Amino acid sequence: MDFRPYVREHLPPLMIAREAEIVEELAQHLDEIYGEARDAGLDHGAAFARAVGALPAAADDLARALRTASTTPPGRVADRLRAKLDEPVPPSAGAFPMFSDLLRDVRYAVRTFVREPGFTAAVVITLALGIGANTAIFTLVDAALLRTLPVAEPERLVVVQRLNPRGEGWSFSYPQFVYLREHANAVVDIFAHARIDLHLSAGDLTDAPAGLLVSDNYFSALGVQPVIGRAFAQSDDAVAVLSYRFWQTRFQGDPDIAGRAVVLNGLPFTVIGVAPPRFFGVEVGRSPDVFVPLALCDRLLPDGPGAPRLPRLNTFWLNVMARLRPDVVASQAAAHTNVVYHQGRSEQAAAMSPGLARHLRQQRIAFVRGARGTHSVGEEFGRPLLILMTVVGLVLLIACANVANLLLARAAARRREVAIRAALGAGRVHLLRQCFTESLLLSAAGGALGLLFGAWSSRALTAFLVNRVLDVTLDARVLLFTVVVSVLTGLLFGAAPALRAARTDLTPAFKGEASPNASGHRLPLGRFLVSGQVAMSLVLLIGAGLFIRTLVNLRATDAGFRGDHVLLATLDPGLTRYTPEQTNAFYAELLDRVSGVSGVRSASLANFPLLRGSYVDGLSVEKSNQSSETSLCIVGPGFFETMGIAIHRGRDFSRSDHSESAKVAIINETIARRYFSGQNPLGTHIGTVGARVEIVGVIADTKYRDLRETVPNTVYLPMNQAQSTSSQRTLHVRSVADPAGMAAAVREQVHALDKNLPVEIDLFADLVDENLAQERLIATLSGFFGGLALLLTSIGLYGVIAYSVQRRTREIGIRMSLGAGRAAVLWMVLRECLMLVGLGVATGLTASFWLSRFVTRQLYGVDPVDPLTLAAAATCLIVVATLAGYVPARRASRVEPMIALRSD
Amino acid sequence: MVLSTIERRARHGYEIAKLIDQQSDGVLRFHIASLYPMLYRMERRGWIDGTWIEKAGQRRRRYYRLTPAGRKILAEQRSTWRELLTALQKVAGLEPGR
Known part of the structure; x- marks a missing residue:
């Protein structure tokens, strides 16, 4: 006989996976009894009665026992842990009563958490999100702004600057550096570095590593010991030191690297060492691959105008730092170096033009702390990172408020327990300590998880x-930060329930009533916290809205050119020993070949693309005695067509603008407007880069260095007439279809001419992205955190309501039985x-008005108190919050009055 | 006790209950309410292993077998019981076999 239907009917649902099996097994058991009874001669009725009699009447207990027996974790470790936790703790005795008390508190807390896994998980995950976000951003702040260089005694390092009367810092010429190094040697060990473009080949390997020219004392002054081989010595000739990463990735960590021959810019070099793994030079955010001696600069650089560079008095290109000698104070050393600088200036004055001599005379030497190196990342990303730090700080506060609310609700539910403990003699201090132990344990768990989360996301x-390139490995500072944040978080969200617990009034708590003074059922503190959350979320949402609109505005801004469909190929044949004539011939040939490729609409050359790099010189305009600065672009014929820049007047450059013909230039609308106010500028002459040139065309205004700037004066000079100091050019290719598809074809054309020439291919669209890196960072992250804040807040609001x-x-229930309608109840809760x-919205708006002033510089094309953004953010928040409140409100309106009256 | 019933061969739940009932002359009786939760708990702890076995002409039954871990526990418990019994005998002045 099948007892399964009977068992199923009489056993409450178990709600576990193997329920069917259990039912079958129990039914089988009853069937055995039934069968045996029948065998013993009982009739069906009596046998059935005996069988079902085996199933206990209190089926609820059976169901519970079955459920727990089959769902307890299988691990005996867990059983043992639970058993251990349930053991009574011996009363505090011996030398460390404090310690054993603490241990007891911890065990008590852990026991409570194990019993409430859902609550514990919710709290820990909320905290991990908040703390993790802070750890992630702080890791970047630390790496970009706070960390000292991984060198010996970084605090003894200074950055040496030449300041003009306006306080602007200048770099140094090589003769200046040599003079300072020789004559200020008693107080400082001065060293110099400058970036250089390199082309490396070694066997089958060809690459374009990031090169750094360094003075021979660079490594010794920094106190950096190579991990393999040695650093530079004064007697060194053509030798190079590799970065650890370059050695690992390009030479597969070859242990015999020292002594290996490589070719750099066509010259034979010997590798003599490998820098330590974490050493990245002194410029935070950059990571040179190959270090070469400064003295070899002129042999590494291509011939051409500007070369040789080392002896030049008027080329300022070296970044100079110094290590203070022992027992020397920075201010004295700076004063002494300043004297030496002016001494050198007067000694070299005979060889200078009067203008240069005047320029140098006005300047003085200043030292800036160099422990953290020089900052390229800090300048660009410092402010965005600080804004983001504030954002994640707010997110953490919101998370704290959420957790505090959860704890408050739980504390209200645990009032009876707390009252019992108080009645049994637990003092107020003890109860407080217990509360904080719980909070700190939760925040420690959240912090640990947050650290993992932060370490992972900072890399992303x-x-x-x-x-x-930033070194975002976890270090002691990040660890300390996370620990401190976790502890503060624990104290912050733990304060609310702790104070509540300490105030517990015993009698009503036992009766299960709300204590009259704490008005427990309204959670006034909880409501305050929720309002605060709403306010902070609104601030974050408004911020996110402003930053996102900034990004959108910048993307939509009319830059004057059309960069979609443009592919860039950057080459530098000079690095592989081309003479200037060979270089020109090479580019002419390449341009012809690429223009012939199918799918290419037009192609042209420029010394560098717009938005990348700048070349600024003086500008003087004929018949107007004004002079000012202008940005320069050196371009070939067809550049404006390729970049989609409109020619408003006159003509484009052509092949007939060569070195023998009349010198010409094209200006932008800004110059035309500023200096020719309505008159025709064509045919007029302007002076720039030391030459007089005739204006032959006027083009539309375009952005030059970045998308935010107001368009600068821009003068375009034809490639065949301009003297360029570098042989590097960027080939611009406008394609009919997707430009990325042209990359292989362009590379093929370059390699058909010279298979050893490295070529760097970019899309102009990527250049725009690169230009907007800051804005994308802020917009994306503030958007993400704004969303997170909204989510946390709505959860908090839902919880409280x-x-x-x-x-x-x-x-x-009473209201409804007295005649209140469902709508009235819904409205009451809502x-x-x-x-x-x-x-919360009112507070948030006020705070936003006040805070907006700090982000004005970060915005573009949007007012910091832009009404549209404010309204959108507030509406979004109100809608989401109302939804969060609507769910419980609806539930309230569905209450059956009779059931409600019997509850509580 | 339950473990000892399945020491030699695998048995199903009803058989276990019946065996204990018979071997203790009806003094010890296991009800469904205590037997099956206990079996499931021991199974979760890895002491016993239950499998469905179908024999010709019968509905399938769940047979429980002792695992090596269960064997160890059984040995431990046997010695504990033995010690307890010895102690009881000494204290209460019971003589075995009388």
């Missing part, structure tokens, strides 16, 4: 720092929710 975040509805069930939100 470095993707936003385009072309920058749901809790209040639950506590007011009886009241709602009104409570809206009041909290309204208060």
